[in-house]
Amino acid sequence: MERDESVRTACFLALDVLRAQFGDDLPYRGALDGGFAYRGGRVPFLNYQKGIYRASVQRGPAALSINTSHNSPYDDQETELGFSYAYRTGAIDQPDNRALRAAYLLAVPIVYFIGTGAGTYRPLYPCFVTEDDAASMRVVVSLGRMVGPLDEQAPVPLDDPLERRYAVRETRVRLHQARFRGRVLPAYRDRCAICRLKELRLLDAAHIVADLDPHGLPSISNGLSLCTIHHRAFDHDLVGISPDCTVHVASRLLEDDDGPMLDLLKGFDGSLIELPSRRIWQPSRERLALRFERFRRAG
Numbered sequence: 001m002e003r004d005e006s007v008r009t010a011c012f013l014a015l016d017v018l019r020a021q022f023g024d025d026l027p028y029r030g031a032l033d034g035g036f037a038y039r040g041g042r043v044p045f046l047n048y049q050k051g052i053y054r055a056s057v058q059r060g061p062a063a064l065s066i067n068t069s070h071n072s073p074y075d076d077q078e079t080e081l082g083f084s085y086a087y088r089t090g091a092i093d094q095p096d097n098r099a100l101r102a103a104y105l106l107a108v109p110i111v112y113f114i115g116t117g118a119g120t121y122r123p124l125y126p127c128f129v130t131e132d133d134a135a136s137m138r139v140v141v142s143l144g145r146m147v148g149p150l151d152e153q154a155p156v157p158l159d160d161p162l163e164r165r166y167a168v169r170e171t172r173v174r175l176h177q178a179r180f181r182g183r184v185l186p187a188y189r190d191r192c193a194i195c196r197l198k199e200l201r202l203l204d205a206a207h208i209v210a211d212l213d214p215h216g217l218p219s220i221s222n223g224l225s226l227c228t229i230h231h232r233a234f235d236h237d238l239v240g241i242s243p244d245c246t247v248h249v250a251s252r253l254l255e256d257d258d259g260p261m262l263d264l265l266k267g268f269d270g271s272l273i274e275l276p277s278r279r280i281w282q283p284s285r286e287r288l289a290l291r292f293e294r295f296r297r298a299g
């Protein structure tokens with residue numbers, strides 16, 4: 001059966017180029033929506049409405065990509081060796097499910113596009129469908145890697161269970177961080193809550209307290225949009241935020257007078273942070289209180 005290797009290779013190469021340009025999280029508009037070049041035409045990367053996608057230029061039966069939107073938990077069913085992905089609901093043998101299951105039977109590399117924000121996707125590739133459970137209508141999607149010299153790299157699955165586990169865990173942590181950022185920054189209108197800096201490339205989503213459930217949907221009320229300097233200062237307890245949302249600068253810094261960088265911190269002592277307009281997005285008072293205790297103890 002056809003494996004559509006040339007289509008898959010063209011797709012991966014095009015994603016490499018987009019990632020070099022945009023970073024790990026690719027905007028749909030202006031990047032992914034252009035598709036990739038293949039034999040004189042353009043081929044879409046994904047079908048975000050359907051999830052499972054097989055391109056019309058393919059001759060083989062297996063899917064080219066699958067995707068999950070940014071507000072659906074991508075790992076509702078835990079598996080250590082990969083991501084659990086549901087068949088399309090309805091009949092088991094509808095074309096989308098046949099394409100997904102063919103990816104398993106043919107062991108072809110696919111792309112898993114995971115939504116990390118409104119309109120952005122992080123492509124994981126090469127991925128392989130390594131388990132197919134028709135009874136629960138789910139597959140397990142595992143990461144692979146590209147091997148060989150740069151100009152003729154071939155995708156291979158990760159076979160060593162330890163390596164797979166490690167890759168999955170690492171990917172989950174990074175995805176969680178990306179999704180957290182994708183939710184928190186827009187809530188703060190892409191500005192630092194302390195200094196109002198509006199420059200996406202210098203903004204982070206800071207956790208108020210460590211995430212109890214790194215697999216669930218990250219909660220905006222456990223986050224703050226902070227510029228890299230204020231994020232760093234917050235992480236090191238040089239800046240604290242009390243439950244009434246007031247900025248406190250560590251006394252050891254206030255006593256110091258040492259140049260313009262310190263003013264970036266000291267100048268905000270006693271000011272209020274900027275809050276998201278929607279109440280449910282605002283930082284949780286309980287979590288701020290917990291975190292502020294730590295700041296106090298650090299002195």
Ligand SMILES: [Zn+2]
Binds near residue numbers: 193
């Ligand atoms: Zn700032």
